[in-house]
Amino acid sequence: MTSHDLEMSGRATPPQATELSALTNAALSGDAWLDRYAGALMTTFGRPARVLVRGEGCYVWDADGKRYLDLLGGLAVNSLGHAHPLLTSAITAQLATLGHVSNFFASGPQIALAERLIDLVGGSTARVFFTNSGAEANETAFKMARRTGRSKIVAAEGGFHGRTMGALALTGKPSIRAAFEPMPPGVVHVPYGDAAALADAVDADTAAVVLEPIQGEAGVRVPPAGYLAAAREITDRRGTLLVLDEVQTGVGRTGEWFAFHRTGVVPDVVTVAKGLGGGIPIGACVGIGPAAGLLGPGSHGTTFGGNPVAAAAGLAVLHAIERDGLLANVRQVGKRLRTDVPAHPLLAGLRGEGLLLAIELTEPVADKVAQAALDAGFIVNAVAAAAIRLAPPLILTDHQAQEFLGALPGILDVARKE
Ligand code: PLP
Numbered sequence: 436m437t438s439h440d441l442e443m444s445g446r447a448t449p450p451q452a453t454e455l456s457a458l459t460n461a462a463l464s465g466d467a468w469l470d471r472y473a474g475a476l477m478t479t480f481g482r483p484a485r486v487l488v489r490g491e492g493c494y495v496w497d498a499d500g501k502r503y504l505d506l507l508g509g510l511a512v513n514s515l516g517h518a519h520p521l522l523t524s525a526i527t528a529q530l531a532t533l534g535h536v537s538n539f540f541a542s543g544p545q546i547a548l549a550e551r552l553i554d555l556v557g558g559s560t561a562r563v564f565f566t567n568s569g570a571e572a573n574e575t576a577f578k579m580a581r582r583t584g585r586s587k588i589v590a591a592e593g594g595f596h597g598r599t600m601g602a603l604a605l606t607g608k609p610s611i612r613a614a615f616e617p618m619p620p621g622v623v624h625v626p627y628g629d630a631a632a633l634a635d636a637v638d639a640d641t642a643a644v645v646l647e648p649i650q651g652e653a654g655v656r657v658p659p660a661g662y663l664a665a666a667r668e669i670t671d672r673r674g675t676l677l678v679l680d681e682v683q684t685g686v687g688r689t690g691e692w693f694a695f696h697r698t699g700v701v702p703d704v705v706t707v708a709k710g711l712g713g714g715i716p717i718g719a720c721v722g723i724g725p726a727a728g729l730l731g732p733g734s735h736g737t738t739f740g741g742n743p744v745a746a747a748a749g750l751a752v753l754h755a756i757e758r759d760g761l762l763a764n765v766r767q768v769g770k771r772l773r774t775d776v777p778a779h780p781l782l783a784g785l786r787g788e789g790l791l792l793a794i795e796l797t798e799p800v801a802d803k804v805a806q807a808a809l810d811a812g813f814i815v816n817a818v819a820a821a822a823i824r825l826a827p828p829l830i831l832t833d834h835q836a837q838e839f840l841g842a843l844p845g846i847l848d849v850a851r852k853e
Contacts, residue, residue, distance in 0.1 A: 490517025565741030569682030569708035570597025690789030
């Protein structure tokens with residue numbers, strides 16, 4: 436950490452005090468780090484926009500000392516922002532007590548987090564399988580579907596469920612599947628939000644319907660009212676599992692614990708990840724009712740899933756959301772962003788729920804807007820050609836939302852000129 440960083444943060448002492456800190460805290464410029472990045476990492480993500488060195492609350496700092504308001508939250512992950520004291524102390528204390536156990540053994544955090552998730556999902560008949568990511572949570576759901584003895588799975592066009600082969604097969608984006616064919620068989624895709632198309636596709640051999648309550652990666656696409664209820668009715672009629680992928684929408688992101696809570700629908704399976712660990716990798720596949728018993732002994736496994744440190748992180752995140760009234764904060768600040776968005780020729784409107792929002796643009800210049808925002812000190816995401824995604828920490832304040840809204844017209848002007 437440079438003295439400049441310290442000055443910016445108002446901290447008296449650097450947060451890292453180990454002998455390893457020299458490996459990562461070298462006073463390199465962003466460009467020097469990115470040269471090293473290019474020589475060390477695969478090219479899957481392209482050239483990163485910046486190298487970030489630290490964060491605090493809703494702000495992060497890059498290697499050149501510039502501060503940003505983080506309106507993306509590590510892609511809907513940093514629910515409590517950066518360096519949250521409760522999360523930091525929970526994982527530190529757990530690591531200092533018991534960092535890992537094999538799955539021949541259980542741990543208190545693993546059991547307590549599973550109980551808490553069951554409680555939040557709202558079904559005492561539910562059971563949890565922990566994973567390390569969203570893709571793995573969906574792989575688990577995929578295997579549960581196979582265990583029904585039926586062969587077909589219906590998912591949605593534009594849906595995103597992860598990059599592992601099963602999750603990729605569920606993903607409704609042919610462009611990212613094509614290079615990896617053949618996919619695990621049996622998955623068909625129907626237009627998202629179209630209940631009639633779903634009803635046509637689901638038959639007596641359909642094991643599961645897999646849907647996001649709001650399609651995140653597709654550009655924060657909100658389905659028509661009643662779509663999930665229709666999906667429930669269709670799947671009930673056929674004895675088909677309804678799997679809701681809440682990897683992006685879950686854990687308070689939309690202002691409810693889970694987005695499906697807004698609909699009154701009870702799914703058979705819910706997958707969770709991203710925001711659950713607040714930055715520590717953890718995911719979960721929750722089976723409700725009979726679905727909870729689909730994976731029996733020996734049918735599935737993981738070395739790290741439900742690791743005590745990751746589970747302690749999950750418990751800390753859920754505790755802070757409840758203790759600090761963050762669901763209400765998400766609703767309030769999300770509403771503020773939606774209602775106070777300034778008029779501008781490039782702005783078509785805002786869509787989404789809570790703090791999962793997309794700013795709709797009148798022209799396909801989202802890349803330019805994201806770049807102009809970054810230059811102005813705001814991290815946002817060009818989720819589609821004409822849409823900017825916001826998925827900030829759930830602790831974002833009204834004041835910080837206003838900070839962004841105040842800067843937005845200038846950002847859009849810059850993007851328009853380029
Ligand atoms: N499901 C949804 C809805 C997602 O948005 C994502 C990631 O963006 C995933 C699954 C995959 O999660 P992960 O990247 O943790 O594997």
